[in-house]
Amino acid sequence: VPFKEFAQTLEKIEDLSGKKKIDELGQFFTKVLDFSPEDLTACVYMSVNQLGPSYEEDLRIKGDLGTVAQQSRQNQKTLIQPKPLTIPIVFNKLVKIAKINGKEATTTKISEIKGLLSSCQGIEARFLVRMLAGKMRIGLGEQSVLSALGHALTLAKLAETNKKVSGDKLDAMKDTNVKRVKTAYCECPNYDLLSTRKRKNATDDNGVKVGVFLFDLLYFNGKPLVREPLRKRRELLRSNFKKIDGSFYFATSVDTMDTDEINSFFDEAIQNKCEGLMIKTLDTEATYEISRRSKSWLKMKKDYVDGIGDTLDLVVMGAYVGNGKRTGVYGGYLLGCYNPSTEEYESVCKIGTGFSDEDLAEQFKILQEKKIEKAPMYYQFDPTLKPDDIFAPHLVFEIKCADITISPRHKAASGLTEDGKGISLRFPRFLRIRDDKNADDATSSEQVLEMYRSQEIFANQKIEADDGEEDDDDVVGEDEEKDEEEEDLNKTNASEGSSKENPVEKKKSPVKQSPAKKDAEKSKSPLKSTPVEKKKTVASIFSSTKKSVKKEESPIKKKKKNEFSSDSDSEDSEDDAFAKKAQPKKKRSRVAIDSDSE
DNA sequence: TCTGATGCGTC
DNA sequence: GTCGGAC
DNA sequence: GTCCGACGACGCATCAGA
Numbered sequence: 001v002p003f004k005e006f007a008q009t010l011e012k013i014e015d016l017s018g019k020k021k022i023d024e025l026g027q028f029f030t031k032v033l034d035f036s037p038e039d040l041t042a043c044v045y046m047s048v049n050q051l052g053p054s055y056e057e058d059l060r061i062k063g064d065l066g067t068v069a070q071q072s073r074q075n076q077k078t079l080i081q082p083k084p085l086t087i088p089i090v091f092n093k094l095v096k097i098a099k100i101n102g103k104e105a106t107t108t109k110i111s112e113i114k115g116l117l118s119s120c121q122g123i124e125a126r127f128l129v130r131m132l133a134g135k136m137r138i139g140l141g142e143q144s145v146l147s148a149l150g151h152a153l154t155l156a157k158l159a160e161t162n163k164k165v166s167g168d169k170l171d172a173m174k175d176t177n178v179k180r181v182k183t184a185y186c187e188c189p190n191y192d193l194l195s196t197r198k199r200k201n202a203t204d205d206n207g208v209k210v211g212v213f214l215f216d217l218l219y220f221n222g223k224p225l226v227r228e229p230l231r232k233r234r235e236l237l238r239s240n241f242k243k244i245d246g247s248f249y250f251a252t253s254v255d256t257m258d259t260d261e262i263n264s265f266f267d268e269a270i271q272n273k274c275e276g277l278m279i280k281t282l283d284t285e286a287t288y289e290i291s292r293r294s295k296s297w298l299k300m301k302k303d304y305v306d307g308i309g310d311t312l313d314l315v316v317m318g319a320y321v322g323n324g325k326r327t328g329v330y331g332g333y334l335l336g337c338y339n340p341s342t343e344e345y346e347s348v349c350k351i352g353t354g355f356s357d358e359d360l361a362e363q364f365k366i367l368q369e370k371k372i373e374k375a376p377m378y379y380q381f382d383p384t385l386k387p388d389d390i391f392a393p394h395l396v397f398e399i400k401c402a403d404i405t406i407s408p409r410h411k412a413a414s415g416l417t418e419d420g421k422g423i424s425l426r427f428p429r430f431l432r433i434r435d436d437k438n439a440d441d442a443t444s445s446e447q448v449l450e451m452y453r454s455q456e457i458f459a460n461q462k463i464e465a466d467d468g469e470e471d472d473d474d475v476v477g478e479d480e481e482k483d484e485e486e487e488d489l490n491k492t493n494a495s496e497g498s499s500k501e502n503p504v505e506k507k508k509s510p511v512k513q514s515p516a517k518k519d520a521e522k523s524k525s526p527l528k529s530t531p532v533e534k535k536k537t538v539a540s541i542f543s544s545t546k547k548s549v550k551k552e553e554s555p556i557k558k559k560k561k562n563e564f565s566s567d568s569d570s571e572d573s574e575d576d577a578f579a580k581k582a583q584p585k586k587k588r589s590r591v592a593i594d595s596d597s598e
Numbered sequence: 599t600c601t602g603a604t605g606c607g608t609c
Numbered sequence: 610g611t612c613g614g615a616c
Numbered sequence: 617g618t619c620c621g622a623c624g625a626c627g628c629a630t631c632a633g634a
Contacts, residue, residue: 018616106631141620325622332623352623353612384603402610408626427609428624429611605630609610610624
């Protein structure tokens, strides 16, 4: 298969929308199957920008090679046209490059890449560069590639048997084959967890005890269990494996249909330092599907509830230029809290999500007038966080986060802690601009520290209380108290003023969906007492104890905030880079050939 | 050989 | 991990 | 409801450079 064909397909896909992307790729795969089926594997991998199954040894091209690739592009004199590239040539070359290591590895890789690039013609270079940069940006990912494969198999089969089928029938056949492909994909035991992740010092001498909490069984004695309902998988898990104190446990769980029980269990989980619960159906739609969100696996976390969870008002110290669909506006910001005693702003976190396109456009405009030459003395941040643009303290963002953590990079409250370590936020997201606050009204360093501490105290109080007992039952009873805890949660909210424009706190459900199965039934589950209308579904709740281990997640649609947003200005930055001159400081360009799931 | 920076994976 | 946008 | 691609903190392993 000529590489050019592939590149042209990618180009088309980029311009198409919706299902047409899948059709296009499906047709390409069909052609491949027809002409040189042996190339199909490489084609599939390259479509998802991988060099092999992820359980195999790391086949990732490292170093800042994406930029190298871009830059070396301009130096191509292209005097003679080398012979055309093919899929296997490119694929094998990339694998080879990825495997180079040892002394001079980077230099060798660079020259190999230059070589490959100079063989490129026309459109080929663009996609090669994108592959090296780790971002294909054609709006087509793993799920769509699987669908395309299903389509291709259908078409190939039909061609082979010389059958003709009409529209609806064809679509139905495609659907079945897509399903087959996806099921097979789930059943192949090539999950990441099977690859031995090399950790040099597995014995953790930080005093932190580490344990594995088993919660599912997908493959046993050579048989995939993916199509079995959770109840059965769990039964097999529990009857065939043994708990080992200190290392292997079964995830703590409760089987119930009662939302009060769920709420109690949730509270308990939080007190035990868990992030929350996974709520799963035991029997209905309870098979296992990877890489997917569904209603039969729901995540319940405290920070999903409006008005609960940590909220801070932080000053925009600087911003970073946006990439991809954020080109032309800022893609993220550096935020800080205010330390009144030193009159300094100390970085707390960067922020890059929660914005609508409209938000970003508006902010870009506002901030142009606040730009200053260089970071003032009273801005405290790690050099590695240096923003592309720096602003005078002015704009204040309200931010929500899941947790407050000690940070190796950020400076917040670093003058107030014993060890001089700073504080940062886990999973920060933008809520809105606080027009009503000046920069020095922002959350103070002291408040940030206070929030961190009360979070710790909160988590500790229960642990101390029942220290010594339980801690390792696989089925946990329910809790009793819970009201005082919610108060504590509220206390950590630093945006007192919020209520101003938010007289009525719309409480959002703390439940979101997760990967696994698809449609089940409707279920809404407010944290506060209100019982839930449920059909016959049984909920099974998982959580781990103490220093928890967690997995799985997913979002449920929020409310719509602004129904509208100005057109997104996606631009092709590397193409621009070709046209112009070497992109001067394209910091942080990722250079893996990757995609983080198999 | 050591160390600081950073790639890349986890959440 | 979170989130918004397009379909 | 799905899928995709913007973006977060942080820790380990690795590599360039001393």
